[in-house]
Amino acid sequence: MSSHSHSSHSEESHGSFGSYTIGFVLSVILTAAAFGVVLTGALTGTQAIYAIAGLGLVQIIVHVIFFLHMNGSSSQRWNLTAFAYTVLTAVIVIGGTLWVMHNVSMNMMSR
Template sequence: MADAHTAHHPGHHSGSSHGSVGSYLTGFVISVLLTAAAFGIVIAHGFSPAGTLAAIAVLAIVQVFVHLVFFLHMNSSSEQRWNVMAFAFTIMTVFILILGTLFIMHDTAINMMSR
């Protein structure tokens, strides 16, 4: 007797979109290229330290979007709207948390040095 949660019914869609093998391979190749580019930037010493950090940050942001699109299948379709909104809320919360922490640490350091 098959479990109702694991049984596969032809034509039954659970609302989630699954990528094709080609889509996964495309995402994998782009991810490998972005990772190799980041290693290449560091190994080549072609930028200043600040330029290297900025280049790696840009590559990391692009890598995040590649993963979101090719592996997590997030897009602007109506099925994904709640997932995109939840992701945006998470990003906003993390951004506020990091900025608040940096502000508090900086303010504390300034106040401790002045006394």
């Protein structure tokens, strides 16, 4: 019975110590880079916001690959589809909220 219960997990990819270490090191580097952008003042204003957002997006990709073990394999198809739907929903909700708040600001605060 125990061999049958483990057979369903045999196809899943679980991370090795090396992959977790690589993911951790990349996460620390990306976090330090974001702090470095702010603390050094090398970039200001919109440039700093874009740099931090870009570093954050790269860090999300690192976490998805190295810690959540999502990839394009056929066994991960449903997980990837669910993740893509979640991202799409978040983009619609956040983008819609920013759009509405911008329009409210432009139409109400200018009076």
